[in-house]
Amino acid sequence: MRTEPDDDAAVLHAVAAGDERALGVLVARHTPWLRVRLLRRYADAEVVDDVLQDTFVAVWRGASGWRGDGEVAAWLWSIAVRRLVSRLRHHKAPTPVGTEQLDTRLAxxxxxxxxxxxxxxxxxxxxxxxxxxxxxxxxxxxxxxxxxxxxxxxxxxxxxxxxxxxxxxxxxxxxxxxxxxxxxxxx
The missing domain is CATH 1.10.10.10 (Winged helix-like DNA-binding domain superfamily/Winged helix DNA-binding domain)
Known part of the structure; x- marks a missing residue:
């Protein structure tokens, strides 16, 4: 893969061509900020990690679907958010805890x-x-x-x-x- 270090578009084009190393670059570059933003939406780190994995599997399978008219980061975020929403639709809602059961000293x-x-x-x-x-x-x-x-x-x-x-x-x-x-x- 011959790309400039900050050229996400070139890296994504390499992913679309089947370059696994390019996918690794994309994962390493974007996982940290995606994880933080997803955790702001849903605080279960295990679910977020699964969503991230699903996101990059989708990127691997559908990199050629990127139209190139926007930033790769925005495209990745839209995939990640859709994956999170999809996961939450099928995820059992937690049982609500009454305020009397919460220990505010630990918050x-x-x-x-x-x-x-x-x-x-x-x-x-x-x-x-x-x-x-x-x-x-x-x-x-x-x-x-x-x-x-x-x-x-x-x-x-x-x-x-x-x-x-x-x-x-x-x-x-x-x-x-x-x-x-x-x-x-x-x-």
Missing amino acids: SAEDLVLQSVTHGDLGAALLALSPELRTVLQATVLDGLSTREAARLLHLPVGTVKSRASRAREALRRSLVALPTTDARGA
Whole structure:
């Protein structure tokens, strides 16, 4: 395989030609960030590892299906997310645990913040957004994608992603500003 080290398109073309070493390069290059982002969506590392394996098997089988009109990373992310969603559709949902059974002393600070976001005012404000606005926010804020990456992933023009992100932030701002506030000193 003769490729520049950072040329994902050339590496993917080599994978499409049957080069197993090229697949290894792609796996080594993209598994770390894919794993982190998938774990943000679903916290079971075992399931995420299975999804990653499925993702790269799909890449091996379907590398020739990449149209070349976007970044390889965005294409890989779209495959990984679809594989995760598919896996979760067939995965038995965990039994809910009551709050009285949770030991909050073992919860990390990040877990507590995410729980308050999910179940607090911000979570409610996010759920009030239209799916189009919420999807853009999830891609750009929670998944940390750039506007350009989010546009490719969501199959939208960059301008549409920017305008939806702006509208979503404004809607959240209006929703959260309307909530009663308390003084930080408890007064």
